[in-house]
Amino acid sequence: MIIQARELAELFLAGEDEKAMDAVLEYLESHSHNELYHDLLTPAMYLIGDWWQENIISVADEHLATAICDFVVSAAELKRKPAHGIQRKVMVLGPEGEDHYIGLKMVSSLFKEHGWQVQYLGPNLPLDAALDSARRWQPDVIAMSAALAYRLPALKVYSEAFQELDFNPSIIIGGRAVASADISKIRTEGTLVVKDLPQLKTWLQTGKEKEDDLDISI
Template sequence: MYNIKAAAKILDMPKVTIRSWETRYNAITPARTESGHRLYSDQNLEDLKWLKIQVQENGMKISEAVKQLHTSRKQFYHPDPSDSEGTPVEYAKQIEELYQAAVEIDIDRFNYLLDLKFSLFHHQTVFFSIIAPLMVRIGAEWESGQISVAHEHMITNIIQQRFNQFFRIFPVAPHLPKVLALTPSGEHHQLGLLLFSLFLRENGFHVVYTGPDTPLEGLAEMAAKQDFKLVCMSVMTPKSRPVAEQYIKELSEAIPGLQFLLGGQGINCDDEYINRYCIGYTLESWKEWLEEYKAALPS
């Protein structure tokens, strides 16, 4: 956390501007000390930096920039490529630019365009409204045979590197439980899991991401040694459901009290279990779960 003097120095912004954007335009909401002094988080600084770029470099009015920032918080991702809501119309141009660079295997341009998007838009907008629909499109073409496995893996690897970069930015809150994020053996769809893992990390959770097709062998021993309290698992196909159930069974037996958070089209939320939760696809549903989860944590 940073006081306003430190924040102003890091951002190279006058303190009066920071206060004005906060109080007049509700751009951010910093924490307060007991004596009432402002304390700015890394997320606050990132938001202010993004707003500064929009105003100074892109000529946007601060009111419009703040509106776009707040709108980006509400953008959501749905993994069904037939769902038109997964590809917001306002970002169709950005998605198409990246898609063409990906199809042509122009990696330098692809990375340049990613850099450009992150400089122009809030990172949540880029991940949810540009990268997510892009990867759904590429994944669909891979499954139909229009893009090779090697081609799809190359693009996926570049995107995952971007996720990893943001993983390192956000600080970890030591009082929050440690999280293991994975897809079970045979399950290769990881986009939703990456997005949710980033959401958790942005909210202070220490997330260890083992990724797609994680084998069960040795997993319980590793989870016990690392003292994980929550396992996030993505199950995108019904055929992966019994495999996921086996993971839950073995991990629960090895680590009493371990909880599971399940997402994806292959999960079954009909039955109620004390150690598992089903989560939806929207940012709002994630925030609702997070609020309930934090409220249930021991004080």
């Protein structure tokens, strides 16, 4: 029987890393990695985030669940065969103060699947360090995310700073806060807003998000 998001969340919270891994491997026998990330892992972690916000679970519980989810994502990634032949580069990061990173790893995985070179810098990266890395590596795309609404202004600050770089990288912003909030006030021209992994996959395959009035093309 294929595991559901709530069941997987409960395994994460119970510290059942081996059972969680077995369930995910069974899921991958009949589903793609993209389905794993979008339809199973993301809803499971959203549930855990909701339970934490509602004080149903503790901070320690949330950290345990995140660590096991990280283990599962990393193990699942080893079973994915990356594409080859594309020379484009993407830098993936979370702004300073943003500690959530599972979504960043899923985004990195999706870019790798489409043959991109990925520089994964993780969460909570100071702007100066991000700019320094960008100048040295000169990625075609810089992707960022925010899980909580009060981190959205930081995405705008980072986006504006990256848009000043002389090699003109495309900017992508996403994450739970982006997917659920009205971000019109922090959106900047030339920034692609990605609300879920299927939308990002479409953009990677076509080079353009047609429904977005601030399209960026690759």
